[in-house]
Amino acid sequence: MASPTRTVLPDDVRDRIARLEIQAVSLVEGLISGMHKSPFHGFSVEFAQHREYTWGDELKHVDWKVFGRTDRFYVKQYEEETNLQAMCLVDQSESMLYQGARAHATKYEYAATLAAAIAFVLIRQQDSVGLTLFDEDVQARIAPTAHPRQLRTMAHALSKVEVHGESKRAGVLPRLAEELRRRGLVFLISDLFVPIEDFVTALRHLRHRRHEVVVLHVLDPDELDFPFQDNTRFEGLEGLPHLLSDPRSLRDAYLEEVRAFLEQVEGACTDARADYVRIDTGVPPAVSASQYLRMRLKRRKGR
Numbered sequence: 001m002a003s004p005t006r007t008v009l010p011d012d013v014r015d016r017i018a019r020l021e022i023q024a025v026s027l028v029e030g031l032i033s034g035m036h037k038s039p040f041h042g043f044s045v046e047f048a049q050h051r052e053y054t055w056g057d058e059l060k061h062v063d064w065k066v067f068g069r070t071d072r073f074y075v076k077q078y079e080e081e082t083n084l085q086a087m088c089l090v091d092q093s094e095s096m097l098y099q100g101a102r103a104h105a106t107k108y109e110y111a112a113t114l115a116a117a118i119a120f121v122l123i124r125q126q127d128s129v130g131l132t133l134f135d136e137d138v139q140a141r142i143a144p145t146a147h148p149r150q151l152r153t154m155a156h157a158l159s160k161v162e163v164h165g166e167s168k169r170a171g172v173l174p175r176l177a178e179e180l181r182r183r184g185l186v187f188l189i190s191d192l193f194v195p196i197e198d199f200v201t202a203l204r205h206l207r208h209r210r211h212e213v214v215v216l217h218v219l220d221p222d223e224l225d226f227p228f229q230d231n232t233r234f235e236g237l238e239g240l241p242h243l244l245s246d247p248r249s250l251r252d253a254y255l256e257e258v259r260a261f262l263e264q265v266e267g268a269c270t271d272a273r274a275d276y277v278r279i280d281t282g283v284p285p286a287v288s289a290s291q292y293l294r295m296r297l298k299r300r301k302g303r
Helices: 004-008 011-017 064-070 107-124 150-159 172-179 196-208 221-225 247-271 285-301
Strands: 033-042 046-052 074-082 085-091 128-134 138-145 185-190 212-219 232-234 243-245 275-280
Touching: 004 107, 004 150, 011 107, 011 285, 064 074, 085 107, 085 138, 107 128, 107 150, 107 185, 107 212, 107 285, 128 150, 128 172, 138 150, 172 196, 196 212, 196 247, 212 221, 212 247, 221 247, 243 247, 247 275, 275 285
Parallel strands: 085 128, 085 185, 185 212, 212 275
Antiparallel strands: 033 074, 046 074, 128 138, 232 243
């Protein structure tokens, strides 16, 4: 059997992203000195402000010059440079198994490659990254770390997934969002075939906790343009029945539903100030990964 890392993170993807880096667009929390600003104030690096002394503060942080002028105790606060913590939420539900004739992989395989690419870049720049796999519930969770072995650990978990037909039940995304308490960067990689209300609620939870959110919306070309011509038997996924029909009679209504769905998803991301990236599995994963990372890096440098 091939190495999970090579299976999930192909050489062409690794080559195209090797020189790229992800930097948080917003302020993020971290544990050690690095390249990202912390939203919290600690006692190191760059002076930020004073605050009044409270019981328990270390006396070494008291600004004695201010005390001499005001006869009141104030503590120096500093703004840390900290490492980024990221979490990849990857959808492994049955709908992610679809692969049309023009796709490079199933939606799940494509999502797994994107998650591995993100992990590769983050770990390379010594940032922490973790993984959550979900369908109707959380199926696997790997805590964030910047250890070099983390990519192999994540790749192994991504490559051994067996989908058993479970759907994304109502409430799973909001619950995932509630569980992410430490502020950081969240990548949601999914076809988003969930109630739109759940998606909106999840985004609100994440933004309320001031996470930076990136939604990678993975869709097959067939789902976007409905190319079918002859009588076709559509196999139901996630509990839906099979359907034998003339696709030409369905195309206009289907495409209108898809258009409305995409507008709702993108609008929810805009309202929540989350990045929205539509991923077409008909495009090679190396191209999708490198285009997104280059766009992100360019935007960061332009700030």
